[in-house]
Amino acid sequence: MVRKVLITGGAGYIGSTVASALLDAGIVPVVLDDLSSGRAEFVEGRVFYRGDIADPELVDRIFAEHPDLDATVHCAARIVVPESVSRPLFYYRENVGKTVGLLESLQRNGCTRVVFSSSASIYRPTPTGRVDESCPVEASSPYARTKQMMEQVLQDWTRGDGAEQTRVIALRYFNPIGADPQLRTGLQNLHPTHALGKLIEAHANGTPFTITGVAWETRDGSGIRDYIHVQDVAEAHVAALVRFDEVTGPGAGERYRVVNIGTGNGTTVRELVTAFEQAVGATLDVREAEPRPGDVLGCYSDVTAARELLGWTPRRTIAQGVEDALAWRSRWAARAAAATG
Structure with missing residues (x-):
């Protein structure tokens, strides 16, 4: 044990x-x-x-x-x-x-x-x-x-x-x-490089969100990911x-x-944008650009092995992930502002 x-x-x-x-x-x-x-x-x-x-x-x-x-x-x-x-x-x-x-x-x-x-x-x-x-x-x-x-x-x-x-x-x-649902910890960087972090940053600052890569072989051209x-x-x-x-x-x-x-479900970047807009009740200024160095089409998981070997299955939704990320950013931004006084 x-x-x-x-x-x-x-x-x-x-x-x-x-x-x-x-x-x-x-x-x-x-x-x-x-x-x-x-x-x-x-x-x-x-x-x-x-x-x-x-x-x-x-x-x-x-x-x-x-x-x-x-x-x-x-x-x-x-x-x-x-x-x-x-x-x-x-x-x-x-x-x-x-x-x-x-x-x-x-x-x-x-x-x-x-x-x-x-x-x-x-x-x-x-x-x-x-x-x-x-x-x-x-x-x-x-x-x-x-x-x-x-x-x-x-x-x-x-x-x-x-x-x-x-x-x-x-x-x-x-x-x-x-983030941790109890908000003990979360992203330590207010300027992360991943898609959800960039969405939160764009929403918070009123700046455009850029989809990097829109010609992938997916259902809407944007990259596909498994957001867990x-x-x-x-x-x-x-x-x-x-x-x-x-x-x-x-x-x-x-x-x-x-x-x-992973979750076993594939979500494109455009679909993530839609889910985020629904969560915050606002529409973002979305733009398009070429892929960044190192970007790939992406993938999503078959989680059979995790269920059979570990007895584990994911329990939370993308919407919960967005909500916890927003709550953590608000808390972390307030803490950072207080520290700089």
Whole structure:
């Protein structure tokens, strides 16, 4: 039974929401984050170590002070696709090189259970956009390639000498939206790069919203995504930890598992705009532009494996994601304004 978990990147958007879900489930999160993009406010009242995941002395100290750690949830990563295109070496160092250093530390400290935050962006586009875990991968940006590379590293790790006890579940997220419904944490950036964040920004500032890419082979020409509430993503991590031994243990026959975490429904960017306008009761000024560097048609998930292996299904709607995202932005904007006084 999992009672205490190391979570890297636990001061970030997804990591902090996962940490909250762990607490709600009675599991103690021990957070490791360098706060380069995470927020100190998100770890208040939690066990927290500030530092680099590739710092072996720090990781050793964490395990020495918490010898009862049962698993690691690895969420720490750089995630901005356009930035990865312009700074590829930085992304490979941060996401791949440092993760290898982390794994060496985990191995040295006998941590044999890892849940890895992967990404659906590694999938090769399919004619329908629907993908399951058996579909080919073909990452199209340096960011996505770092996730694809790390999945291979992790799979090889479970097959190496002396790795008989090492087991990994890679969760391939689709497109998280929203915030912790209790508003403990959310997007730490008031100027995010993903579609819903840009919609909120356009609505708040009265500026145009631009759809980047309108000639994709989808039902309306805009990209297709699987927008999943971040709280559902967080609860999928809890489910993976609870069923970890069942899914990856000797009886399962596999020490490395990949599981899609999405809603199972595809939503185009134009459809997301419509849902957002309905939620806020206003019409946006929508414009069109060419795709950004690294943009792809997109995909949506087959969630059969998540249901059968983890006993998990998403419970929240896009409308709930929009509502929670708006509530969080309002709270975070007020907090930021008060801080600048």
